[in-house]
Amino acid sequence: MNQYETVFILNPVLSDDQVKETVKKFENFLTDRGAKMIAKEDWGLKKMAYAIENKKSGFYQLFQFEVPGEVINEYEVEFGRDERIMRYLTVKLDKYAIEWAEKRRSRMSKKSKA
Amino acid sequence: MATLQQQAKGKKDGDIRYLSPLKIETQERKKYCRFKRSGIKYIDYKDATWLFGFVNEQGKLLPRRLTGTSLKYQRKVAIAVKRARHIAIMPYVGDLLK
Numbered sequence: 001m002n003q004y005e006t007v008f009i010l011n012p013v014l015s016d017d018q019v020k021e022t023v024k025k026f027e028n029f030l031t032d033r034g035a036k037m038i039a040k041e042d043w044g045l046k047k048m049a050y051a052i053e054n055k056k057s058g059f060y061q062l063f064q065f066e067v068p069g070e071v072i073n074e075y076e077v078e079f080g081r082d083e084r085i086m087r088y089l090t091v092k093l094d095k096y097a098i099e100w101a102e103k104r105r106s107r108m109s110k111k112s113k114a
Numbered sequence: 115m116a117t118l119q120q121q122a123k124g125k126k127d128g129d130i131r132y133l134s135p136l137k138i139e140t141q142e143r144k145k146y147c148r149f150k151r152s153g154i155k156y157i158d159y160k161d162a163t164w165l166f167g168f169v170n171e172q173g174k175l176l177p178r179r180l181t182g183t184s185l186k187y188q189r190k191v192a193i194a195v196k197r198a199r200h201i202a203i204m205p206y207v208g209d210l211l212k
Contacts, residue, residue, distance in 0.1 A: 007160065007201050048202035049162075058202070062160075089201050096155035104158070 001066050003038070003098055008079060008088040009058035012045060019059050022084050026063070029078060035067035039105060052086050064093075064101060145182030157190045159197035162204050168195060173208035 008026075010019055027037065043060035052058070067075075072090060079088040093101065148154070159165070168176055168183075168191050175195055178188045198204040 009201065046203075049199075049205040049208075050202055052202060060201075087201055089197060091159075091197065094156075100156040100158060 001036075002069055003064065003066050003093040004072065004090055005093055005097075005101070006063045006065075006088060006090045008061050008063075009048070009052070009086045010061065011053075011084050011086055012055055012057045012059060014059070014084060018084065022082070023061055025082075026075075026078070029075065030063070030065055030067060030071070033067065033071045033074075035065045035071065037063065037065050039064040039101070041108075055086070058086055147182055147184035147187060149187040150184055154187075157187070157194040159194040159201075160203070162198055165191075165195055165198055165204060169204075171208070171210055173205045 010022060014022070023040075023042075027040070031037065039062070041062035043062065045057055046060050047057050048055075076088070076090060079085050091097075149157075157165075168181060170176055175192055178185065181188075183191060195204060199206050
């Protein structure tokens with residue numbers, strides 16, 4: 001089992017429900033294949049540095065999860081097929097990355113509390 | 115302006131002279147790798163504001179000779195910047211970013 005992290009950008013024309021549905025779909029896709037979700041983050045509607053599909057903003061989502069490596073291929077294909085997804089990036093996390101992710105999360109939770 | 119002959123003699127009218135030589139720093143402060151010094155092990159591609167410190171105002175990566183980053187971490191910086199560009203939190207090309 002390896003840890004991975006995915007950032008994906010959803011089309012900004014989607015409604016809130018559609019966004020939730022899409023996120024749910026991918027979460028289920030992973031958990032059905034024996035993945036353990038570690039963290040989910042919703043960055044909300046963000047302005048992008050350049051236009052993708054003629055759109056200047058998008059809904060950013062982040063997943064951190066643990067899954068056997070074979071699933072990733074299938075998972076990325078699923079991203080490619082979904083029209084609501086504008087961009088995706090999956091990265092394998094090494095031990096330093098995992099350490100950093102934990103630190104980042106604790107920092108973020110502190111900030112949201114304050 | 116002093117004439118050639120005067121310059122040759124070393125007498126320059128109106129020039130300021132100092133009794134002790136001026137202290138001019140000829141050697142720049144030694145550059146160092148900030149990752150090694152502060153013990154950063156992982157470079158996060160999600161933190162765009164921080165990564166902007168490693169690119170010029172056109173959005174191009176700065177060379178090691180300017181930032182002083184060691185080779186090991188320069189490679190990681192490059193990867194992080196490229197990832198940040200892919201997810202559109204940093205521009206591929208830009209103008210007057212700073």
